[in-house]
Amino acid sequence: MRPMRLATLRTLGAAVLASVVAVPAMAQQPAPASGAATMEAVKSRGTLSCGVNTGLAGFAQPDSQGRWAGFDVDYCRALAVALFNDDSKIRYVPTTAQNRFTALQSGEVDVMARNTTATLSRDTSLGFDFPAVNFYDGQGFMVKSSLGVKSAKELDGATVCVQPGTTTEQNLTDWARANNIKFTPVVIERLEELVSAYVAGRCDAYTTDISGLAATRSVQPQAAEHVILPEVISKEPLGPAVRHGDQRWSDLVRWTHYLLVAAEEFGINSANVEEVAATDTRPEVQRMLGKNGGLGAMLGVDNQWAVRVIKVIGNYGEVFDRNLKALGIQRGPNAQWSQGGQQYAQPFR
């Protein structure tokens, strides 16, 4: 019995010793989700993990069959089509305003298309990149029309519903300070509960990006009871975000956006893209749609990616109209640069 036990002990001891020695060796391995490997990780996994809103009409919302749809969701779909030629190979990860950054930092999602404002600190100290701005927005206020308020300047003393962990929250305090307005905040994390608190009258006003206000208003049973005040108190450039330091992945996200914008500029849409690809003689269109130039390969996808994406998703205007027109959101700053807007695709060359 005794020698037996000793032998077991020795084996155990050796195992423990080996694991102690192995620990520093393990530490040398690169962390799985970091570095420049997102594109390869996504390709080898076969699905795209896309961070979206928990539910914001027009931007990201599951329908009655559980299929996600919306402006941001279309960007996830565009990426999946570019990579896999299949817009069902996406795992949608609904994220709240508070947990979205952790989800991207930790590698739980590959890209976050979640109406997120690009700011300096998010670009730097949070460790992100914002490859493109797909929606120029600004923050506003919504009140009940029964309140009789015509301007945000009249909101002194009001109770304001605001989502925590957003630029909205900070803009609100900056604006209130600058305009010498005192307000009582009601801060609720989940959008549904925040909106229901506003609708129930817990707050006089609800503040977020104007597109979000319009989206919220559009799903209220009595939409006419709510007015969006004219003031725009901030710049909110919204766009997809990726982890910093992964240039190849960030390139693909950026040029997918430019593809949608350029397609609209050149009059290419989901209905005519194949015909245009076959017949159009404009050199930039030919490069963009993969007839020559090999631009797709430079991005790490194949040269037919542009035709596929436009065929399935449509151009920027189609994406906008499909998702946001019904909410009463105008193109405004999101019109083409040639129409006086700010959507401007860099050249496909």
Added chain:
Amino acid sequence: MSDTADPRLLRAPPKKGIRLSWTDERLRGIVWQLLVVGLVGGIIWWLVSNTAHNLEVRRIATGWGFLNREAGLPIGESLIDYNPTNTYSRALLVGVLNTLKVAVVGIILATILGTLIGIARLSKNWLLSRLAATYIEVIRDLPLLLQLLFWYVILQGLPAPRQSLNPMTGVFLSNRGLKLPWVQWQDAHSFALLGLVAGIVATFLYARSARAKRMTDGQPRKVWPVGLGLILGLPLLIWAALGAPWQGDIPALRGFNFQGGLTVTPEYFALLLGLVTYTAGFIAEIVRAGIQSVPQGQWEAAEALGLQRGRIMRQIVLPQALRVIIPPMTSQYLNLTKNSSLAVAIGYQDIVSISNTTLNQTGQAIEGIAIIMAVYLCISLSISLFMNWYNARIALVER
């Protein structure tokens, strides 16, 4: 003295040197301990260095520098002066105080409500005991988060400020919360409050000395006249001496909201209500178990001595029941404190809510979570220490 050896040393076994052999028990012990310490240390080192490496690769900011930066986040209710230009550390302090505000008040109210329900459950009145039993079963079986959302939605159903309920002058109940009249706080009030605390301490000391004297001469002394004088008279005297300032702060509807007065927000009230009613269900069962654990013979023996029932309860049964009640009660107090973090769901800005926002604005998740853990650890350990001290004090002293 020095030349008389300790007899225990004489009887001690002879010292042996450590042999470099696996059969030496002490050598084996040392080797194993070194291995285990090395393993644990290695794992910790790996976790820390791996995290640091990944943070650096992703250019995520680290460190505690953000605590001194301007927070810019709005906070709805605060026990200390706060505005968005203050630092993150002050915002976090507001959060800690908000957590304590709900935990302390919650623990006191849950103890009172739970004890009453526990005693009601033992009542000989059929209706009362069944009502208490039903309450306990329903409340304990529903998830707390659900109850909190329920209370919050109920409170949102109250009328708007302009149609608020006004049961008496200066008291308004609306979906903005409960508004109460208050006094405009001045230094005299703070000193009077100090006087109240001093009065309570003095009364306690007096009661102790009265008890000590009774032990020597057997004469009962009335404590309450002196106590009343000290607890009520002392603060009133201080207040009057400082000019008896009295300026009411009556809430009034101006613009969108009520201005002035004391506010109990719907968020705080819903959280408090949810925590108190939920925890009281558990406390009631603990109290019932405690009282039932005292043998019937104790009652009978006390009755045979001719003591009144109330006195038997207070001086014979309850002190024995407390020994059973206190340890599980400590767990309930800890549960209530930790459950208060569900405040996030209904928008009460406790430490979790503010810390979450902070980590979101600064991107420093590790620091933010560390703060939340440290705060709950401190509060919970304080509660445990106090309750363990109290438990030791009331424990059975064997003579």
